[in-house]
Amino acid sequence: MTNYASAAVPGWAAHAWVIWPLFAVLVLAGIGLVLWNRRLDVATRPLARLGRVGRSGRGRHDSLHPPHVERVRGRETELAELAGMLRRPRGRFAVLCAAGGMGKTTVAAQFASQANAAGWRVFWVRWRDSAELAQQMVQTALACGLPEAELESARAGRASLPDTVWRQLGRARRWLLVVDNADEPQEIGPAGEPLADYRGWIRPHGRGLLVMTSRDCSPQTWGPRARLLPLKPLPAQSAGQILVDAAPTAGTAQQARDLAMRLGGLPLALHAAGTYLAGPTSRYRTFTTYRQALEHELPLLLGAEHPDASHPRVARTVVRHTWEVSLDQLAREGNALARPVLRLLAVLAEAPVPLSLITPDLLSAVTGDDVTFPALEAAFAGLHRYGLLDLPHS
Ligand SMILES: Nc1ncnc2c1ncn2[C@@H]1O[C@H](COP(=O)(O)OP(=O)(O)OP(=O)(O)O)[C@@H](O)[C@H]1O
């Protein structure tokens, strides 16, 4: 430009049809570089700036990558339902719900891997507390293109942080966000407000799909825009296949199915039995001998105490303890009767139990306390909410 303005104009630049297009190219290249720089900014900014969102530095090291899963059996219906919602969320979010060990996290991880392969951006948040959830939600929104200025405005108190994050999640397309193990949803909602008002971190307003996994199966908890996908025990075919995958030399497919049905098709129990059978030093190494041993050694095989069971993260990996986590939660919510009711039901035969059989008088005799009808109904409702008590269809 200096040359052009001065007398010493190079010969080729003396022609207007050369120099003006050249200027235009330079201007366009400049604009292009500015835009590219912004993109790079969005990609690299989250780690550098997230510190101020969270309560501690711990969450900064948490990955948003989904966990790896190998050989998921069954669950085709739930995966197909989720795939449909991923293509068209239509103002809804999904909740995979069931009792502990039923395979919610596993199904969500399998779905995340399918979505990732299909080109969706996938984010995985493991619920621990609301401060970490906030941090990871912001990280997700930034990765989906949330402009720095909007985040700064929310940080400065000029806008709500959840509103800002969800505005961006409502603009961006083709993303999947999984919030895993959200077992105490009342902690996730804004303080003192129901989650179902959708004013906190959980909202149905994304252009992508939000999937929750939770032990809480209550429609009241999740509100009208939640599509609840309750997981049931696995059918014989898939359940037996899990045992064969774990211990391929332990017997025939039919023997595996028989053992799988004895274990109630519960994935966590199948996983525990499969791991045991595959152990080179185990006493029982075939499906049949293990199933026979269960009749008299169940407390030793599947009911053994775990020394670290007081930690909920350990407890949920052990068949004996995993449902105690939910019973503890019910007790904390003031529903102490749920535990003796479940224990009492467990003493009865493996068949539907008429509700009328379980009376306040019976529970009074069991617990030694006065039990009222409302307390008993609350215990049934609590167990049903956490997937520990099911109703037969008829
Ligand atoms: N469909 C499946 N195929 C194969 N293995 C499975 C399947 N579902 C669950 N499992 C295995 O069962 C175990 C428990 O599953 P998972 O952790 O997904 O249960 P969960 O419902 O999320 O439990 P929690 O409520 O404690 O979080 C895991 O070891 C997992 O590998």
Ligand SMILES: [Mg+2]
């Ligand atoms: Mg889980």
